[in-house]
Amino acid sequence: MINETYEGINGTNKLNVYLPYNYDPSKQYNILYLMHGGGENENTIFSDDVKLDHMLDHMIMNGDIEPMIVVTPTFNKCEAATFYKELRQSVIPFVEGKYSTYAKSTSEADLIASRMHRAYGGFSMGSLSAWCVGNHSLDMVGYLMPLSGDNWEGVGSLTKEIDRLGLQKDEYFIMCATGTKDIAYENMNPQMEAMKNDSHFTYTSDFSKGNFYYLTANDATHWWGFVRHYVYDCLPYFFHHE
């Protein structure tokens, strides 16, 4: 993991960058931004509590995913719901100016052009941050992975953003997950039903046929020990569209 410090719109801040083994700066990589939950920080996801870096190494080795860059930022200099501003103005330009992604440059136009090679996910309050990236910055991100946290702004905030951008249904993909004993379960269920019934979404785990799926794990609680498995389950479905 590379520990990075950057100057952002909310002041000096930190994030961690996972580079896949054999990272080659002459190649282009898909990139996932993955956000921690409340009371956590940018180090949580690569700490011994979660060890996501180990899982990513194995997923790449097993061919479950293409080598990709995974960034763990923090919303601790602002709020989960407003982090999308720091993401688009500070985090993505900093990271993708330094590491090799599909962004040809860090201009807004080039970041928008490379959106289908960029994903954003998060756990709990990080899931809220993911929904808010969808609600307000879907021009820069093609894939969302909200895990164990509902969209406090409501489904209408997301569909409004989709309409504002004029996106087609093969230009945004959302895979959500939680556990049946997770404190987010009862909050997420009605929203997931509303999305299933909304024409902006086609519900299927086969992202060649639709763009929205909700995975529920029996008896799983609000804990990274379960949530890391949702990342394992969701990530292979990402980055298959231009």
Ligand code: FER
């Ligand atoms: C949710 C349930 C719990 C949620 C967030 C939480 C964004 C966060 C709990 C905490 O930080 O303690 O549905 O949605």
